[in-house]
Amino acid sequence: MNYFQKLSMTLLLFVTSLVYADSTDEFKDVQIKTIHVENGIYMLMGKGGNIGLSVGEDGVFMIDDQFAPLTSKIKTAIKEISKKDIKFVLNTHWHFDHTGGNENLGREGVIIVSHDNVRKRMSKDNFIKAFNKNVPASSKIALPVITFNDSMTFHLNNEEIEVIHQKNAHTDGDSIIFFKTSNVIHTGDVFFNGFYPFIDESSNGSINGVIKSASYIISRADIDTKIIPGHGKLSNKKGLIKYRDTLVLLRDRMKKLIQNEKSLDEIIAMKPNSDIDKMWGGGFLSPEKFLKILYSVVKKDMK
Numbered sequence: 001m002n003y004f005q006k007l008s009m010t011l012l013l014f015v016t017s018l019v020y021a022d023s024t025d026e027f028k029d030v031q032i033k034t035i036h037v038e039n040g041i042y043m044l045m046g047k048g049g050n051i052g053l054s055v056g057e058d059g060v061f062m063i064d065d066q067f068a069p070l071t072s073k074i075k076t077a078i079k080e081i082s083k084k085d086i087k088f089v090l091n092t093h094w095h096f097d098h099t100g101g102n103e104n105l106g107r108e109g110v111i112i113v114s115h116d117n118v119r120k121r122m123s124k125d126n127f128i129k130a131f132n133k134n135v136p137a138s139s140k141i142a143l144p145v146i147t148f149n150d151s152m153t154f155h156l157n158n159e160e161i162e163v164i165h166q167k168n169a170h171t172d173g174d175s176i177i178f179f180k181t182s183n184v185i186h187t188g189d190v191f192f193n194g195f196y197p198f199i200d201e202s203s204n205g206s207i208n209g210v211i212k213s214a215s216y217i218i219s220r221a222d223i224d225t226k227i228i229p230g231h232g233k234l235s236n237k238k239g240l241i242k243y244r245d246t247l248v249l250l251r252d253r254m255k256k257l258i259q260n261e262k263s264l265d266e267i268i269a270m271k272p273n274s275d276i277d278k279m280w281g282g283g284f285l286s287p288e289k290f291l292k293i294l295y296s297v298v299k300k301d302m303k
Contacts, residue, residue: 027069032077035234038182040157043228044077046070048097052186052228053078054179056157059087062110063177063186063228065101074101086110088154090163091144092188092230093171094121094203096135102142113152114144115165117173121203129202130293166190166213170230171203176217185217186228191240193232195283196290197247199297207251207297214244246276254291254298264295 027047035043044051047070052063060082066074078086091099091114099122102112122138154161159181166174170189177186189197190213199205221227221237229235250273257267268291271277277287285293 027067027073030070030073032070032073034077034081037226037228037234038179038184040159041179041182041184041226042081043234044074046074048100049092049095049189049230050186050228050232052177052184053081054157054159054161055082055084056159057084058156059084061154061156061159061161062086062089062105064092064098064188065089065105066097067100068104071101071104087156088113090114090175090177091118092175092177092186093173094118094126095171095189095200098188098230099138099142102144103139106141106143106145111146112142112144113146113148113163115173115175116147116149117171119144119147121171121173127202128200130198130200130289130296166216167209168204168206169209169213170198171200171205173203174213176213178220183222183224184226184228185221187213187217187230187240189230190214190217191227191229191232191235191243192283193229193235193239193243194280195232196280196285196287198285199293201293201297201300205297206301207247207294208301211244211247211251214240214247218244246280250276250294251298254294255302258295258299258302264292267291267295 030047033045037043040054040056042053046066048066049064051066054061060078086105088111089105106112122143124137126135128135151164159179162178162180164176166176174188174190190210199207199210218237218240223237225237227235227240253272257272268288273287281287
């Protein structure tokens with residue numbers, strides 16, 4: 001059993017964030033669900049981060065690409081809504097459930113785009129503290145070939161697509177994508193809809209940064225805006241406000257416990273978020289695992 005297969009077994013339920021696997025069997029039963037969002041904007045759900053698409057006369061603009069063994073299924077789903085080629089794939093951040101298909105698409109000539117920090121992280125070995133896992137560098141063909149610093153804009157399919165970097169949120173390389181013509185936003189993993197989010201401290205992630213990013217997206221959304229989260233069902237401004245406000249509550253509770261010099265073991269025993277566990281505790285992060293992550297990132301932000 002190789003490294004990726006061992007990791008897949010260890011994090012079997014971690015299907016919507018950081019699963020690293022190369023076994024085809026792991027994905028044989030995965031089905032790609034296509035959701036029409038607005039105009040030529042679509043959302044694809046499979047295993048891993050939600051994919052966003054803009055389709056039209058100029059071709060296919062793609063946001064994230066899940067896992068390598070799913071590329072064929074994803075392409076089949078895309079062909080059902082557009083006969084055009086995939087021109088660009090934009091990675092919202094470096095995690096493998098969002099970039100696993102890069103190598104396959106790169107070999108086909110698709111132009112891979114990301115924030116500068118995504119290419120930097122994918123170019124080297126990484127360590128994810130929360131799961132005590134080493135992640136090897138990506139192959140050259142999987143690396144983004146166009147990177148940006150603060151923002152960039154695509155003009156495709158009669159759509160103005162604005163991409164803006166979010167500093168130190170889920171990671172240090174997050175991008176938020178605004179389909180300005182169609183009033184649709186893809187948040188990447190700044191927004192986990194319906195369960196506890198993962199904040200990657202090892203990639204300079206910050207709960208304060210996630211809250212700040214969510215607030216920024218909210219400021220640019222209106223009652224009609226449709227929001228594609230990094231994981232979970234299609235949402236809207238109201239859903240993102242609820243998510244942001246819950247994160248503020250969770251952060252402030254943990255901050256108070258740390259200020260009162262409670263140890264991590266004491267906090268786990270207290271189950272301080274039992275009310276939220278009922279709402280968000282059924283996802284890939286157990287309440288206890290999330291508490292450990294929350295304790296670490298809040299403590300770091302307090303320094």
